Amino acid sequence: MPAWSPLVFEMVTASAVMLEMWERVLSPAQRADVAEGLGAADERSARLVAGFLAGVSRVGHACPAQMASFGAGRGASPDWERACAVWREQAVKAGLPLPPPGSRIRHAAPEHVTAAVLPRLTGCDCPGFVDGERCRAEAHQGLYTAAYALNRRGADVLHADTVAKAYRATGGAPWDAIRVALVDGVARYVGIEAGSLPSLIGPSDPLSLTAFSGLVSQSVALSRGDAAGDAASPHEEWEAMTHRAKLLARSAVGRMA
Numbered sequence: 001m002p003a004w005s006p007l008v009f010e011m012v013t014a015s016a017v018m019l020e021m022w023e024r025v026l027s028p029a030q031r032a033d034v035a036e037g038l039g040a041a042d043e044r045s046a047r048l049v050a051g052f053l054a055g056v057s058r059v060g061h062a063c064p065a066q067m068a069s070f071g072a073g074r075g076a077s078p079d080w081e082r083a084c085a086v087w088r089e090q091a092v093k094a095g096l097p098l099p100p101p102g103s104r105i106r107h108a109a110p111e112h113v114t115a116a117v118l119p120r121l122t123g124c125d126c127p128g129f130v131d132g133e134r135c136r137a138e139a140h141q142g143l144y145t146a147a148y149a150l151n152r153r154g155a156d157v158l159h160a161d162t163v164a165k166a167y168r169a170t171g172g173a174p175w176d177a178i179r180v181a182l183v184d185g186v187a188r189y190v191g192i193e194a195g196s197l198p199s200l201i202g203p204s205d206p207l208s209l210t211a212f213s214g215l216v217s218q219s220v221a222l223s224r225g226d227a228a229g230d231a232a233s234p235h236e237e238w239e240a241m242t243h244r245a246k247l248l249a250r251s252a253v254g255r256m257a
Contacts, residue, residue, distance in 0.1 A: 007061055011182060012189050012242055013223035015055035016249030018215065019190070022047045024253055030211070037209045039142060039202035048192050049201050050212065054219040055186035056194075057150040059121070060114030062179050064099050064171045065107045067091075097174035105169075111151030112166035115158055117176075118147040121183045122197040133167075134160060142202040149209040150216055157206045189242055222252040 022031065035046035061067075070084065092098055099105055108116075124140040134144050148158045170176075187194040203209055 007058060007182060008185060009241060009245060010220075010223050011055040011058050011186050013245040013248055014058065014216075014219045015051045015186055015190055016242075016245045017219040017222045017252055018054035019047065019051040020249045020253040021215065021219065021256075022050060025256055026215075034212045034215070037203060037205075037212055038146070039204065040200060045200045048190055049197065050215070052186055052190045052192055052194075052197075053146060053150060053212075054216045055190070056118060056121075056183050057114060057216050057220060058110070059118060059179050059182055060110035060112065060116075060151075060166075062182055063108075063110070063113050063169055063175055064097075065105045065169060066110055067096065068099055068103075068105060096178065097171065108166035108169035112158065112162055113170055114150060115147045115163045116167040117170055117179055118150070118183075119143040121179060121194060122147075123195045124198075125195075133164060139198050142204070143197060145203045145206055146197075146201065146209070149203070149206040149213050151213070189245075223249070 026034070031043055031046070034050060035043050038046050038049055040046035040049060070087065088098065119135075119140065122143055124135050124137070124143050126135040126137050126140065148163065183194050192200070
């Protein structure tokens with residue numbers, strides 16, 4: 001578990017929220033709609049994939065620009081500034097490849113970075129293609145459809161050129177390893193193999209994932225609201241952290257039901 005990351009707890013909690021909503025909030029018709037949109041073989045697979053994708057939808061925040069500005073915009077106070085300084089020191093010691101203060105950093109919207117990197121983290125290993133460039137293998141098209149549909153706003157669909165430009169802000173190989181650890185952590189929590197996604201789903205139309213995209217946004221919002229100020233400690237064991245995530249998800253969804 002990449003415990004240095006403030007994303008770990010939020011990502012796992014987002015997965016937990018989606019799984020709780022599936023069981024306690026979604027109607028049978030809504031579950032069937034999500035399963036059909038994902039092209040899943042059955043609702044059990046759809047549930048696991050939905051939980052997984054809700055968590056990894058934030059993997060695009062694991063990039064130089066987002067992590068270098070960690071803590072910005074939350075209001076300035078001496079205590080918060082000290083907490084951010086401590087986090088940065090611990091993160092660098094843990095191996096997070098943060099750029100030096102004052103460095104020039106490429107920027108891209110985190111949802112665009114997610115779309116650029118996620119297919120290569122979930123089963124597309126075709127040679128000759130890099131993140132942000134769509135491979136042409138028929139078996140992998142669903143990975144790109146799902147990645148592009150995450151974090152969508154309304155009926156807007158990401159353009160491939162936008163995603164390709166975002167790849168320049170991913171940070172390259174050092175950050176690839178960070179994102180692999182994050183995605184594998186979410187997969188471990190949900191109970192699937194990240195690389196098995198092509199065998200579990202096959203969405204063909206991003207518009208068919210409109211309702212699912214809304215559920216992902218809701219899961220992320222609830223996870224961030226309940227996990228705010230409660231990020232994983234670098235010293236916390238995996239079981240303890242995931243247990244807290246499950247309890248927070250249960251509480252958040254319980255207020256909806």
